[in-house]
Amino acid sequence: MKLIQYEFIKIIQKRSLVIFLVILCFVNIGIFAYVQNLDTTIPPSSYHQLQTDLASIPNHQRYEYIKTEYEKYQGFLTIEQLTTLRLNVQDNQYMIDSILSDFPDVEEKYGKLYKENHQPVYTKDLESEALFLENILNEFQKLHDYPSYIENIQAKAHMISQISIFHKENSIEEKNIQKTANDYQSRINTPITYECEKGISSILSFPITSLMIILAMMVIASSLIIDEKEKKLFSIIKITPKGQYQTMFAKCVVMFLIIGVITICMMVSELLYASYIYGLGNLSRSVQSLAQFYQCPYSLTVIEFIGLFIFIKWLAACLIGTLMLLCAIVFKNKITIMVLMIFIMAIEYGLYLIISPLDSLYLLKYFNLFSILQTDTFFQIYRNIDVFHQLISLQVLTFIGLVCLLLIMIVLTTMTYHYKRNMCIQNIEIKNFKHFSFPSLSLFQQECYKIFFIQKVFILCLLCIFVQCYQYHYVPIYQDSEEIIYQQYMKELEGPLTNEKEQWLLKLQKHYDNLNQQLSLISQKEKKGLISHSLSITLQQEISQQQIGEQSFQKVFQQYLDIQKNPQKQFVYPMAYQQYFIETTWTFMPTLLLCLFLLMSMSHVISYEYQNHANLVTQLTLKGRKPVLKIKLGLSLLIGFIFLMMTMFPSLFLLQQKYGFASLSASATSIQDFAIFPSWISIGMICLASFVLKILVVISIIVIIHVVGVKTKNHLLTLFMSTAFLLMPMILSYGGYHVLDAISLYPLFFAGQYISSVQGLLQILFSLLGYGILSVLGLRYLFAYYQNV
Template sequence: MRVLVIELKKLFSGKVFLLIIAAVFTLNAYLMFRTANSGEAVSTDYQKIYDVLDEMTDEEKLDWLDEQLSDFSQATQYKWTAMAELRDECESVLTYKDFLESIDSQAKSMTSISIFAKPDTFNYRSILKTPPAYKNVQDVVPGFDRSQGIILATDNSFTDILCGFIVLFAVLSVMLSDREQGMSGLLFSLKRGRGYLLLTKLATLGVTVFLAVLLLCAENIFISSYLYGLGDLSRPIQSLSGFIGCNLKINIWQYLILYVLFKFIAIFCIGVVLSLIAVNTKNTVSFYGISATILVIEGVLYALIHPLSIYSVFHYINIIAFTKVNEIFCNYKNINFFEYPVPLIPTSISALLIFTLVGGGLSAYIYSKKRNLEFRKIGLKMKYGRSNKVHSQIWYTLYKSLILQKGALVIALFIAVAGFMSHNFMKKYDPSDVYYQYYTEKTKGPINADTIEFFENESARFSDLQSQLNEIQQNEPNNYTKMNELSKQLAPNMGFVPAYERLQQIKNIDGAYMFYDTGYKRAFGKAGYDDDMKYALAAVLLLVFLVSPLIANDNKYKMSFIISSTTSGKRSYLRRNVLAVAIYGLLAALLWIVPYSVTVSQYYGHSGLGGSLRSITDFISLPVNMKVWQYLLLVAVLRTLFVILSALVMLWVSSRCRNTTAAVLINFAIFALPIIIYLLGAKAMVNVGFCPLLSVNAISNNTSMVNIVILTSFIGVLFFITMRNKEYKNEKNR
């Protein structure tokens, strides 16, 4: 118990860890409010309706909602989408008995159909198992009440992601800090310095995870109660929206307890997996690389395998799926386990407990059997095919980073990530954009008299068609055939109008071209996409894991004294690391810019490169009349320079840290965390730190100079600290 208390004190005494916890709770609260008020119907719309419904019976509530939905004069008083949603919920509650009866009737009818009536198939066995699963809820009487608060509190991905950050940093602090500080050799020699110590560390991790889950869930419940209200918590779980198919006979407050316990075990299981990786890896970079690989694989399996697939076991028995508690309990499901249906809920609970216990036990066993992590045996190995050639100093710097510190593994992983991002790039289908592409591609090239004449003729044609349609609607309102035919002919007008309006705006600009510019708008951040920040996150994470160990790992082993005494000295050492970091920055920029450019070109084309940038209406007020290809090149060069600048700042952070873990945490907090927060929904973060520079779009699209001031101040502070440290060292040497 004493060791556990000491481990907890050591964990929570870290300022960085406490800062991360504070940031997580603040961001979680912000995202809760933003989610509740980002849809078409906001929390106040539901509150207004519930205030009227509270004193009614369920039947009266349904009648009132039907009446309001059929009375269009009330549309301004109550939100239509909110009423429609609540009406469907109320109807499902009132028809719960019919739902249970339909399960039996569907099972009977489906077993009589030839394609389902094969006894040796999963479908047949699953159909037979479903009706008995609902026997214990036959007497349940759900009630219609406020559901949105409970659903918001329990069904959001950002809370899981934020809780995952706490787990990751807890594992780093609890499992790797002793190794980073060179304490492993001392701890291994103690009586309880192996298996018992590892189990205590896992217990510390468990306490931390439990507190994090409990407090985050409490925060979610409190905010949801304020926004929507929670309703009667003693009503059956089937009363909640989306839980009509749950076969558990429990109340909502009982489900909340079950939710917290299951969520805790699921998050703790992820922590145990990370701990097992930490025990089996030799350095921090390997830990990050292997952890990211496993989590990416699990995420891909969860996302790509369909729940009804014969491989659905890999979709459900998955550490990512375990965190989706509502999806597990909201409905009775069977997993296809080699053509045998296995109930999802008991299977998930059993698998989760087995993964956690086996992972924890295996971690303790491996840790207790490992050799001293700081002082390894010196063995003689035959080195075939290796020469004694003396390489350049930069070669050894890259060898240390890529081979000894496992940087090559990180690069390989992020090349795969870049390929995955390009593979999953999507162009949303928009009929108006399809027609817009047709007209811009048909008239692509410099704007001349023929271009203007074509658009004027089309404009006259659409005006004539619209006049004919209006005339038929007035004189022949029942002539649907003719009206449908004219409507089809008018359909391209939805794309013609924006193309025609664009022509009117740019036709007098020197060097103006007509071309399909939707892809350029997307790439330049004008179309509402976050491509720049998504690819910037991948580039930043690559650099964080590559650059952070470079000098911090040498600081860990006090190599500065040896380096300073060599012929080349410290300056050459710094120059080599700066050159290596510049190479990594260039690589990260290329892994971002090249795949993205190729992908956008494949989906949107690349016509109009020689035209004026002001041909794109978003740039019509640009004071410099540059060509599109020149602006593309400028953005690529700026992003490359700013990525390299970010890498150099990461190197400076690495030089100030005593171990790799601290360098990774600080660099992650400075560079990656603001981008992640932005992608989670806090759009104001695009103006914070290095985000505007990495994006470049944020600088060109925003007239405010706040982001530049913030960045300049940040760099100024770093420069001031560096100069003060140099002055302090000079005075000390005197």
């Protein structure tokens, strides 16, 4: 017991290792949060609101509620499609007839409801609402059909057992049929609870957690064996009374405990976040109430299933850990150990991907480290395995095999450690291998090599590109019919008001006024009994078809009236500017990514020389201070500009593609949100000012990080202190907690939310002055104290 305690203390005392593991946990929950917020079409708030609504509806009525709502909004969406197509009846007649043939009574059934209120409840537009409710209905449909599913299993078992070809005493087929029926027999009366499962499924199916657990486990295993190999401590440890079996067993136990703690921390943090944004529902409901796991034959609640999920994931990670320990004991070179582990994991992943579930080698697919780590897919299947003419379910067999293999690996690792001699690290020496050195003596090229390759900034650049490509691929944009019509109007009218535009607007307004007068006359005639009710409805429907787009036109006409009063204004379609400058949906996640990549890439730049004690040499040279610092600052600004362009460009491209940043030369007052500016300021000037402001913020962030680096002389401290000062206040401001607004970067990054009032402009100005002065003082501090001992 004391050996376990001592090994645990040794791990805890390695601050860099502990900090790395903590960072892994934060990175895991950060990526999880980022991925959950990628879908702007159906945001997490939709699921949370639905979960709240379902809680107020009796369980037996929830399926019908979702079904009714889906049919209603699908009808609304169909009516909206018809409305859009009827803008050009001649070209779209075939499509209109096709839709009406598929949904002949849609306008009769939902037309009145559509006119009264067709605003979506859970999302921002009708298409997203219909898609959201369709996904929920598909889940609920499986739950609704669950009793029939169980009854069909029993009926098929009874029917097949009567067929002579299957009815063979003690045959595998007979046993399989009976075992399947018996396993599901107890599930006949399983209570099914209709609740949204998005929160649970997001946690259980998130693959990055498995990757982070593997990474943490490999680092821990490396720390337990390789670090002591490098220090040649095993030659002393192994001659002590408890330096053989007991020491290795203690190391295994410590590794298992730490991996267990990390796994629980990662999963619990995801549970808490998912509960906050989605809602988890009643965790005591049966696991069959999750549509993904309705085939699960075990009597488990959701909370018990999550516990089992974490336990199996932990066992798989422990097995990989013992494999890593064994490799670290056997081989003498770190590169060999890492290459071998990567090779083994690649083979396992290849088997997991390539082998079909129907292949004769299917056990290699399911009894596989990746299959077990991705435990959610493991429990979504039901299969029995023939073991010595006895049928065992796949999950039970895998669990038993996993435990047995883990015990075997512990024994094998302990025995290998006992009999292994000369446990030390050796470098690989390859004969006739030509070693290349960096040829340039240029300070600039040397610093480039150091920052981009030694400090791995190029990997962050590649990761940023990957994340942005992923985001670009998964960000849909939807416009309802009214918005499309409005956009078409604005494209026709874009620019200053002319006589032709004015005449066209007045003519169209007169047309809509005449239509409204006709509707009024028809109603009056019906009241006086001059026409029948059916004829009145027919005439009103004909006129209503001609009124399509009137609501959008009125928005345009109001803008025309405003331009008449203020001739300096122009017709401008404002959607792209509103989305980019005013709304945070498009800008917060890219801004957060920008800050994270700047923090991770810049925290090494200054502190690298201090941690390697290179400053003791370079500060004595002619160019070791100010010239090197200028190059570091220049490269840092270049990297900051690269990250700024990579994080902001996808959003700009998507908005330009969908809405267009038109009329850049028009007066800023043409857009209502920019009305506070003088008329001589154009929209393009505001866009340019916003871009320059972001560049100044990036410069301030870089300078502050470098100042912290000079002050702390430590990479991890620089990262944590800079994150606490720069990132946390901004996140709190975004979340609605304005305690640290005075030092937050939020007004500078999201200046569009502050430009509608003088007070907001002053707040931007004060923040800019504050960070500007801080940056100037920071630069003076850097040039005064850089590389001082």
